[in-house]
Structure formats: C-alpha cells, structure tokens
Amino acid sequence: MKNAGIIFKKEIKEVIRNKNIWLPIIIITVIFSIGMPLFMIIGSESILRDEDTVNFITKMFGQVEDPLRVLIGFILKQLLIFLLVLPAMVPSLIAPSSVIMEKENQTLEPLLATPVKTSELLLGKSLTALVPAFVISTINFIILTLVVDIAAYLKLGYMPLPTAEWVIVAFLLSPILSFILTMASIIVSSRSTDIRSAQGIGAIIILPIYLIIGLQIAGFFLLNFIYLLVGCLVLLAVCPLVLRLAVKIFDRENILTRWKMKA
C-alpha cells in the first residue's frame, strides 16, 4: 500500500502540471456547469413564450400547473446527463498515458525492477485517474448546483437543486463510471504499443456515454431515479469483472513483453 501511495504522489504532481488534461476539463466545466445552466434558466421565461415549447411540455407532461417549474426540471435532467461526461472523460485522459508514457520513456522496466508489487502499481496508477475524476466531478456538481440555485432563486424565487437524482449521479454513478473507465483504460494501455493508439481506443471507450447523452436529447428516454438506480446496479456488477480483467492483464511480464520483445 505504501508503494501505491508513492506512485500516486508522483503521478498526481505530473497530472496537475499537465495542461493538456486541464484544458478540456475547464472548457467542459465552463460550458456545462456554468454557461448552459445560466443561459437556460435566465432564458426560461422567454422559452415559454414560444408556442412549440408549450405544446411540447403539454405533450410530454400533460396539463401542468406551473409549466416554468416543469421546464426547469426538464432542462436540469438534460444537464444531469452531461455531468457524466467528466467522470468518464478524466480517466480516459489520464490512465492510458500513465502506463504508456512509462513504456515510451522506458521507465517501466526500472520501476518493475524495484520491490513494488504489480497490484501496488495498478492501484497507484488507478488512483491517479480515479481521484482527479472524483474530485473534478464533485467540484463540477457543486459549481453546477450553486450556479443553478443562485440563478433560479434570483430569477424564479426557488432553488431546484440538489435532487435525489443529482445525488445518485454525483456520488454513485459518477465514481462507478470512473472506476470502470479507469480499469478499461489501464487494460487498453497495458496492451497498447504507443500513446496514440491507447488514447484512440480510450476515446472509443467513452462512446457509450455519448450515446446515452444523444439518446436522451433525442427523446428516447428521460433519466429518472429508477433508471439511474438500475444503471448503477448494472455497472456495479460490471466493476469486479473489469477489475479482475485488469489485474489479470496488468502483470509484469505482459506489460513488458507486449510492449517490446527483446531477446
């Protein structure tokens, strides 16, 4: 465990220094946690003046007492799904490079020659992706909640967040998703030969998240408490499987000889 901490401490410093990781995170935060909610809440009354929007609400929810509240609730559900982008994206930005860079810089062999256990190496590398993913998505959750509540309170006189769905997404679904994607990224990078292919495959891994976002926006379904809970349970069942696979694949010999076999 001590060795995993040593790896994590060194790696996290490098992650913090890496602008290529922070830039997309900041952009996503500004767009989805600040810009979009502000724009939607401030403009919600004018949206309601549009006849098509009123018809849409009536069609979706029937005759409602307070269409503005329903509209805000609907918008927040759309935003909720965007909150999944960060916990999925952060591990896929950090994890593949943390293993592949070791291979490319040829630092992996001397590292594996120390008494560090493979499980400690895997844990150290996983934490390097998991901790920032959790911290960033929690910060995003807080920013979004503050932005939405302040804007809604000033404009509409009530604070719509947090809801039970938000809490599930932020504190249950997001960490589970980050864990799965971290393990998947480590599996991919253990088998990859260069950073480009690892990041390319890493980008493909998060495609299902974009698919869910797209399907909700297209109106195929609307995430609610039950859907989220079922989703969490399904993903929770996947966790031990990806962990087992990662442990199996991430062994000393595999990651060394898959990279470059030298006789």
Next chain:
Amino acid sequence: MISVEDLTKKFGDITAVENISFNINESEIFGFLGPNGAGKTTTIRMLSTLISPTSGKIIIDNKDLQGKGEYIRSITGLLTESPGMYDKISAYDNLLYYSAFYDMPPSRRKDNIEKYLKMFDLWDRKDDLAGSYSKGMKQKLALSRALVHEPKILLLDEPTAGLDPESAHMVRNFIDSLKKEKITVFLCTHNLEEASYLSDRVCIINKKIIKVATLSELQNDDKNKRVEIVFADDAYRYLKIMEGIDKIKDITIDKNRAILVIEEPELSNPLIIRKLVKNGIKILYFNQVKVSLEEIYLDLVKNEGKK
C-alpha cells in the same frame, strides 16, 4: 550467490534461451557475452524477476526466485539497456522516487543519492530536469539508480554504452571496485575489452551456453593457443611446407610473420621447428601468442553457428 539450472524461456514459438546453467559466486564479476538476439536481455530480465522462466530454476541468495520476487528485487540493482528516466522531473527527484520503494531510512537514501551523484560528477546538476541530460549523463544517473539502495547483486546491461571514453573508464574502474564491497556483478556487454578487463569469468551465450570460463582458461585452451613465427624473409615462401605439416590447423600470414593454430602445441611445437629448420628455413623468433577474448569469442560464436 546466483545459481541457474536448465533455464529456458520461450515467447510463443520463439526460444530466447535454452537450457542454460551457471553459478556465480559472491563478489564475482560475471561477464555475459553474446551476439544480438542471443538471450542476454531475456536472461537479465529473468534474474531480475521481470519475466518468469518457461522452465528451469533460478536461486539467488539461497532463495528460489519463484514467489520471492519482492525479496530478490530488494537485493538486486538493475541497469537496463536504455537508462529510462522521468524527463520532466529533476535527476535528484528521479533517484528519490525509485529509492522510495526500498526499505531504507530516508536519511540513508539521501546520503546514498548524494554519494553516487557526486561520484559520477552529476551533483552540480542534480536539480536539472533529467530530460536535459545527455545520453552519457543519463547512463550515469541510471547506474546511480541501480546502486542507491545498496544492492547485494548488480545486474548491468551494457553499462558503458553511450559513455564518452573518460566516463566509460570511470564506470569500469567503479565496477571493478565493487568487488571490495562484496557486490556480485552480472555484466551483459558487447564490449569484449571491457569484459576481459572486468570479468572474473565470462559466459558466452547464443541462446545456449557456449562456454563458461575465466579468461586465462580460455586463453590456455589448446584450441585457442597460437604460435607466431617470424621468418628471416617472406613467410609465403614457406606456406606449402607449413601446410604439409599435419599438426598445423590454420595459418595466417603477414609479410615475414605467420600465426599458426597448432594441435597439441606443447607436443607439436618441437616437431614443427625441427621440420622447418630441416628445410633450411631461417627462423628469427618463435613465440606463443596470447589470444584476445575478442578472437576467442568470434571463434566460438562462429563455430556454434556452423553446428
């Protein structure tokens, strides 16, 4: 200190090393020589528990490698073929990071880092990013990394590769001095001069072991004994006569000098001299020639290739 028995490593259908066996004594420098693809790096990786053997046994410090990986890694220092440093952190922090994995008080780690960085003339640039180091400096830094935790066994893969002659000389002297500190050294090298200067024994490998011996044992092997004859005039004039003597196995001529490979030289030399003198040939000198490790190595590898 190291005992290897019938070690084989296969990668799929490719056999990297086959049934190799050798023993290395404590504080011995064991030169491991072979052409590219001979299995040197594979062997060093097995000794450092980075990869596991397909079959065979490795015992290090009286412990079977199987299941004792962490202990073995804690008493060995590995210098990999390429230095492999974290370019974006300082040289000092690189050593601090790697050494943190060993069970050692922090103050001793820091003392050792200082000791080796000073020894290899890197102390003044300890805070520079490792990425700004030249290849030779990185190699010296990697050697410091292999030593900083005070290993009992040092596994060196081409330790002087990429070093300028002065640094290479310093590293060689340093490796030689490790004997006094009772460190066992497994030295993989292409540099035969280095191997003959440093090694107590050499092992020549080409997937299988060709020979394990001391340099003097190799030189005194009848197959490697050479005789130099200096004639009063052109040696080519006597080529036919020399070829007619069945104890002479090989002849190399350079002006008035001939180098002969002779079967059972101690018995055959007087007969050969007598025969040459009988034919009226004037011999100025008749000397035993010490064969270099390079010649022995090339000869052994060539003969192995013919098999």
